[in-house]
Amino acid sequence: MGLSDTAYLILGALAERPRSGYDIKRVVDVAARHFWTVSYGQLYPELRRLSEAGLIEAEPGGPRHRTVWRITPAGREALEAWVNDPTEHPVELRDGMLVRLFFSDAVGPTARLELARRLAARHRAKRDQLAGVCQQLAADPSRPRMHREVLRLGVEFHDFLARWYEGLTARLDEKEETR
Amino acid sequence: MGLSDTAYLILGALAERPRSGYDIKRVVDVAARHFWTVSYGQLYPELRRLSEAGLIEAEPGGPRHRTVWRITPAGREALEAWVNDPTEHPVELRDGMLVRLFFSDAVGPTARLELARRLAARHRAKRDQLAGVCQQLAADPSRPRMHREVLRLGVEFHDFLARWYEGLTARLDEKEETR
């Protein structure tokens, strides 16, 4: 009975503190948005499954219209085992824009250049946005250290890509001038 | 009637030259593997759909047990429109390993350090593997320029991540020494 990565994401969020489904979505949307998303259509059914598996449980005496979940000892064990699992997992920067770029020999040089510029702009924007979130988190020392580290990775990651695409733009532009 | 990114990937591969389904899979697995994958379960039904939509067609007089597809003028038009489409598409480095790292405050400092080391090793390996493919491609001048560029991006991308995780390892290690 394997769990999805999203199930472990939920388990991880509840390992920090008890939370409602809504609350979990909020924290993921803010702090984990550069590497993961959750939708309610995934979240609420998953919470029920985890509860049925005995890995989480509803806190008694919570507000009526709201279910606050907490992790059980079994859940904590499952989470730790998952984090420590040495199985190799492939990475993949799955990005439709990269597909466009990859086959952009098919379009003209002007469109190709424009595409490279748009990509650079996209990553600059994302970098700046994440840098903002990062500063907010830095002000709140209660946030786990690794949240800050992974967010910092996000900022530097998009900075790297922004610069790379700027470099590509220059290379494409140069070839244009030459002819 | 919107097409999936994978449909456009196929269209892009056929814009370069006519190819069989098997052939498309081969080129994607080698040259595009760091940002996209295709399975036969997706590929063959998609080829039929594209053909029904008039965006590709089977070459007549091909070998019996083999269908060689080529792009139609309508297909080329659709591909160009897709590449030039200015709609914003969000990026997301969706990676289960990053979920582990994000919540690794829940496991001990030793396991956390080990995780960072494994991540660094994973990206070093991927960088070296892609560098190999890159050298092969460099030897073949018939390959489109953008294939080489995107592959080069892959190499530098994984190099960046390898270094970042090495830095993280050092930071975590340091904190360990201190206490």
Place this chain on the structure above:
DNA sequence: TTGCTCATGTAATGCGTTACATGATTCT
């Protein structure tokens, strides 16, 4: 003749999103 690569496909299943539907609570 054994095995490898080329070649094409289907069925079941899993993961995830989108759109929809509903209602309580809190702030202005």
Place this chain on the structure above:
DNA sequence: AGAATCATGTAACGCATTACATGAGCAA
């Protein structure tokens, strides 16, 4: 009173993988 936010959920659909099934062509 009205708006925003908090809060929970379902149904339909889309994308993609996995496992399975089949068979031709070719080289050792």
